[in-house]
Amino acid sequence: MCIMALSPDPTGSIHVFLAQRPLGTEIRVEKGIRHLVISGGEVQELTTISVQNSPAIALRATTAATGEVHLLWAEQEYWAPSYHENALYLQSYYDGGWGRRIAVLDEQAQPFVLDQDDFDLMGNSDGSIDVFWQDVREYHFLVDLITMGHGGNYAKTYHRRLTTDGWTPVERIQRRGTFEPLAFGVVPNRNGSHDVIWSRTSGSTATMMQSSRSGGQWSAEQTVASCNSLLSQPHVFTIRIGPEAGGPLEVAWVCSRYETTEPGTKKNDLFANLHVSRLLDGVWTSGPILSRNVASVHWLSRDASQSLILIQEYSPRTRFWRPTPVPLMVKTVVRGQCVQSSVLADHSVEGSVEAAIEGNGTIHLVYADPVSDSTVIMKYRRGTVAGK
Secondary structure: OEEEEEEEOOOOOEEEEEEEOOOOOOOOOOOOEEEEEEEOOEEEEOOOEOOOOOOEEEEEEEEOOOOOEEEEEEEOOEOOOOOEOOEEEEEEEEOOEEOOOEEOOOOOOOEOOOOHHHEEEEEOOOOOEEEEEEEEEEEOHHHHHHOOOOOOEEEEEEEEEEEOOEEOOOEEOOOOOOOOOOEEEEEEOOOOOEEEEEEEEEOOEEEEEEEEEEOOEEOOOEEEEEEEOOOOOOEEEEEEEOOOOOOOEEEEEEEEEEEEOOOOOOOEEEEEEEEEEEEEOOEEEEOOOOEOEEEEEEEEEEOOOOEEEEEEEOOOEOHHHOEOOEEEEEEEEEOOEEEEEEEEEEEEOOOOEEEEEOOOOOEEEEEEEEOOOOOEEEEEEEEOOOOO
């Protein structure tokens, strides 16, 4: 499985990071992370980034205001010659060279990072770096006792900042409790810190919450949006924060839930409903369903009048559960509602797409275009809202 991350630097060049993720314990792949730079219509491959112990299973990249490109990756756990848990590493690229590889986690960490949605990083104007990840270090003795040792640890989102003085202490975002965040997204706030928007499921309701850091600690949670299902538990596994703009904060999220397909019968199906929620004057409001079958979501641009969102919808399955190529669709959203939908590319592979936006509005897009059952071509496109 190919995983990737990308980030534009201050010169307008786009840095693309690619790695091979093994989909089984017996599969052997190249361990390193490839580093490519796209500039002036040309692709240059730079030195491969060495991992510490095992192949990368997830990548995140961002560019700080200082011009450094930061790369965060998670390495797969392994058992031989001795057991090693998932590990997170951070490395920064500046002026044509890489700095030293830095371990992110503290000694108490029990990372629960399975893919890109389970961790994130933010580069700050003062040169510091914030890292967020899912972790199962929170322990509940009574649950462990009742389940005979099978359920005492619960995942929460954790945060740590890297400054010139080193790492700050690890902070837990959510309060203690026997619940787990299913997904999260990070957005800068006006206090020079960050807010974390995350989801949880309780009974027949999936809820998105907003946690803010103020006065050196994380505050009580505010409800962003929710969705319900009478047939089974709904879940929000996908949260995407809209890029910075002059208008209200916007969040795209996907509610996965079963729904009755024929009134008066027991026929039902699983839907993945896309919504956009907006924060205006301190109040969150959610728009209608924008798509019913969403596989992936990426923000392309956002301003005070409209937003562009790139989506892939799940493909119909053919023999042997082989997915067929799907189009890349762009939805124009105004105040949480879709006013126009168009196709950006006719063919793409589900999940193999990344997008990044520069401060000047330039959109960068990398996606996989299948040319056969076993081969894809990685394609790159760039443009603006007017020239999309």
